[in-house]
Amino acid sequence: MMTKADKHANWLSKVASKSHWPHMTTPQEILPTIAKQPAPFKHPLTVSKNLVQALKKSRRMLQMILCFGGLILFILMGQSILRCFNYELVSPFWQQIMMILLSLTGLVVLSAYAWLMWTTNWFLESLWRWLAGNLLLVQATISQNFTELLGLNFTWFLLMGQMMYEIHILRGDLSKFEWNLQVIARESTTLLGILLILSRPQRDSLSLLIIWLILRSLPWTALSLKTLVKHIDKKLRQLQVTSKNLAVALQLKGFDYVVLDKTETLTEPIAEVDSITIKPGVDQHLIWSLLVSLEENQKHPIAQGIYRFAIAQGGEVLPLKQWGKISMGLGADWQSDHYLLVSRSAVRQLGLEPQLKNNGKTMSYLVKNQKSILAEICLTEKLKPQARSLVQLIKRWRWVTVMATGDNDSNANQVGSQLGLDIIAADLTSQMKAQVVQAYQKQGRVIYLGDGHNDQLALQLADIGISLADTALPYSQAHQAHLMIGESSLDASIQSLQLLRKGWFKNWLDHLVWGGINLATLLLLIWNFPQLHLAIIGSSGILLLSLLFNLCNYFFNCFINNVDNNGDIR
Numbered sequence: 304m305m306t307k308a309d310k311h312a313n314w315l316s317k318v319a320s321k322s323h324w325p326h327m328t329t330p331q332e333i334l335p336t337i338a339k340q341p342a343p344f345k346h347p348l349t350v351s352k353n354l355v356q357a358l359k360k361s362r363r364m365l366q367m368i369l370c371f372g373g374l375i376l377f378i379l380m381g382q383s384i385l386r387c388f389n390y391e392l393v394s395p396f397w398q399q400i401m402m403i404l405l406s407l408t409g410l411v412v413l414s415a416y417a418w419l420m421w422t423t424n425w426f427l428e429s430l431w432r433w434l435a436g437n438l439l440l441v442q443a444t445i446s447q448n449f450t451e452l453l454g455l456n457f458t459w460f461l462l463m464g465q466m467m468y469e470i471h472i473l474r475g476d477l478s479k480f481e482w483n484l485q486v487i488a489r490e491s492t493t494l495l496g497i498l499l500i501l502s503r504p505q506r507d508s509l510s511l512l513i514i515w516l517i518l519r520s521l522p523w524t525a526l527s528l529k530t531l532v533k534h535i536d537k538k539l540r541q542l543q544v545t546s547k548n549l550a551v552a553l554q555l556k557g558f559d560y561v562v563l564d565k566t567e568t569l570t571e572p573i574a575e576v577d578s579i580t581i582k583p584g585v586d587q588h589l590i591w592s593l594l595v596s597l598e599e600n601q602k603h604p605i606a607q608g609i610y611r612f613a614i615a616q617g618g619e620v621l622p623l624k625q626w627g628k629i630s631m632g633l634g635a636d637w638q639s640d641h642y643l644l645v646s647r648s649a650v651r652q653l654g655l656e657p658q659l660k661n662n663g664k665t666m667s668y669l670v671k672n673q674k675s676i677l678a679e680i681c682l683t684e685k686l687k688p689q690a691r692s693l694v695q696l697i698k699r700w701r702w703v704t705v706m707a708t709g710d711n712d713s714n715a716n717q718v719g720s721q722l723g724l725d726i727i728a729a730d731l732t733s734q735m736k737a738q739v740v741q742a743y744q745k746q747g748r749v750i751y752l753g754d755g756h757n758d759q760l761a762l763q764l765a766d767i768g769i770s771l772a773d774t775a776l777p778y779s780q781a782h783q784a785h786l787m788i789g790e791s792s793l794d795a796s797i798q799s800l801q802l803l804r805k806g807w808f809k810n811w812l813d814h815l816v817w818g819g820i821n822l823a824t825l826l827l828l829i830w831n832f833p834q835l836h837l838a839i840i841g842s843s844g845i846l847l848l849s850l851l852f853n854l855c856n857y858f859f860n861c862f863i864n865n866v867d868n869n870g871d872i873r
């Protein structure tokens with residue numbers, strides 16, 4: 304049988320063979336093809352620029368009005384529907400038909416809602432809600448309670464909307480404003496719900512309600528996401544790790560793939576030159592000088608190794624005209640010739656054949672005018688001491704380990720098998736690294752661990768990007784990652800991953816406790832404690848308001864996000 308790992312290895316070999324070269328990796332070139340985010344919600348309305356600008360300015364105010372207005376309208380509509388439609392007057396046969404239809408739609412809507420929840424990895428919560436919802440459904444159907452059935456349908460429909468909204472938050476960045484809005488909405492609606500219940504004639508439900516609210520607040524304070532984020536952020540900072548969007552990261556709950564960069568992530572930041580084989584008849588001093596000049600200002604581990612070696616051989620700096628960054632190496636013009644210092648696969652794509660066999664080493668080739676190989680450079684990279692424990696840790700958690708490297712496959716296989724990685728993808732450009740991440744995201748959640756050198760895009764696209772930006776090698780775009788490790792050792796990475804996992808576990812516990820409380824209340828209800836019924840009606844009042852708030856917010860976000868800075872609808 305084909306394992307998960309095999310399937311992806313197959314797919315990867317297909318992607319890797321599509322590599323194009325020479326290829327200038329400019330962000331403009333990559334972004335349109337790679338950074339294809341899920342298509343944004345297209346609003347069917349076309350509105351004038353001025354209106355959009357006005358909407359944007361008064362967005363918050365409008366949200367409030369729409370939300371509370373919507374709630375009042377909703378209640379009024381529900382009441383008038385129930386008043387106009389006299390269920391008792393319908394013939395018993397049609398009453399039965401309507402009951403069955405309502406139960407069935409209830410089941411469908413409930414299942415759709417639970418499924419949406421399932422897709423965000425809230426497995427347990429989704430299961431609780433589905434089971435509890437079905438209990439309610441059965442109870443209402445058996446007792447032939449038409450109003451309750453109608454209410455259940457409505458509530459689940461709204462819950463589905465809320466779930467869509469939450470998925471929307473999970474996909475994007477949770478802004479501070481959105482976060483605060485959520486908190487305000489939740490707290491104010493709780494207050495409103497309490498007032499609603501207090502205004503009811505039956506006071507006996509009050510004590511039950513208070514117990515219920517205390518129970519409800521326990522997990523909220525002890526285990527809530529906000530507390531967790533604070534706690535974990537503090538610990539991360541002690542490790543000199545800066546985090547971004549930790550709330551989003553912690554809501555993801557568990558991972559399926561960890562994609563690792565090789566050079567400088569798993570290996571030490573300086574490579575050691577083993578040998579440089581120069582083509583017979585070529586001026587050696589020119590080679591050393593070309594190497595020194597090419598690598599002079601490069602931060603790449605290979606560059607550091609080559610530079611040191613060539614300097615020691617007496618290389619001098621020549622006024623080269625550098626090409627800027629290209630994938631798979633460097634390019635520069637000197638006098639009327641152009642020189643490339645590139646990888647094995649790049650050399651092959653030029654139709655040239657290296658002399659030396661590649662025995663699991665990192666290789667780099669100096670090529671003149673895309674026609675002849677002047678020098679073959681063979682380098683050794685040392686594994687970082689903690690690389691093995693990192694991989695073992697990840698494997699113990701049963702996440703699939705993938706190596707995505709720009710280095711040649713011979714070396715990648717050597718390092719990969721030494722560490723026992725599940726999948727190895729070599730000869731990747733930064734564009735292909737991003738594609739690898741995207742491909743795995745179709746199967747599950749992806750963490751990317753890299754140095755921010757040839758993988759900024761991959762770091763950005765992954766569900767969590769962890770960049771090991773060595774303070775001595777500040778990579779310009781590393782800040783887009785969710786976590787930044789300020790040292791090149793893997794210790795902080797290992798500890799950060801462990802912290803995240805602890806966070807997910809606690810978050811999971813939170814849902815367990817919540818689900819337990821919900822289920823217990825519902826079971827009590829089924830065993831016919833009429834007072835609790837009131838408490839639950841009160842809490843659904845809370846729910847309703849917060850749902851409407853979230854729904855308004857959701858549509859607003861989709862709508863506003865579709866409008867670019869010029870006020871044009873995309």
Ligand SMILES: Nc1ncnc2c1ncn2[C@@H]1O[C@H](COP(=O)(O)OP(=O)(O)OP(=O)(O)O)[C@@H](O)[C@H]1O
Binds near residue numbers: 605632645647665
């Ligand atoms: N500064 C450089 N000097 C010499 N060769 C280079 C340089 N940069 C890249 N190369 C060549 O291109 C290949 C791929 O480099 P790239 O930076 O894409 O990946 P990498 O850093 O080696 O691996 P990883 O993706 O695991 O970090 C290298 O193996 C090397 O042959």
Ligand SMILES: [Cu+]
Binds near residue numbers: 564565567568756757
């Ligand atoms: Cu790297």
